[in-house]
Amino acid sequence: GGIITQTPKFLIGQEGQKLTLKCQQNFNHDTMYWYRQDSGKGLRLIYYSITENDLQKGDLSEGYDASREKKSSFSLTVTSAQKNEMAVFLCASSTLTGGSTGQLYFGEGSKLTVL
């Protein structure tokens, strides 16, 4: 079976700092996603990528950059951390039909705390 690995699991930064989260998958999936999960709210899409070197903005992309240099990895950078950005960031991967009956898997999340 495959796995999605997110690093780090916990990230503490200073306000204004640039912070990077990494995600690796060994499912050989084409599509990868970054979501933000805030308490009491549904997940919101930040960026997704349908293949290597492709990037697509989600609903919450402002203040974030992403990078898909390899099929197996997808990085997310918070360009200037703000205190209201404390949340859990979830990485996911899917087959191209992962939106319906295809495979869709999530990592365990990276919790961001901004001091």
Added chain:
Amino acid sequence: KTQVEQSPQSLVVRQGENCVLQCNYSVTPDNHLRWFKQDTGKGLVSLTVLVDQKDKTSNGRYSATLDKDAKHSTLHITATLLDDTATYICVVGDRGSALGRLHFGAGTQLIVIP
């Protein structure tokens, strides 16, 4: 505007009891609906996917229904176990491919007590 509403927000049941979780949505088009389980501090794990206009699925003690005319889904958990304690998230997809968008509910927090 929230397009996927889940109820109840939280629920406490005794081990062995059955429970029903609700999901109402306004997403259009509604290609499919998926239920996820999220243990505390963990990622989302898919329980079932519903696709047809009126669909039913079963996965062990979990069973689900979808009525696209009513834009409504239910997740039934039979004979709950302590390990069922988790947040259950309803997700509606507007297309059948990764190019579509997934619309997430805020989840129902289920607590199973001895």
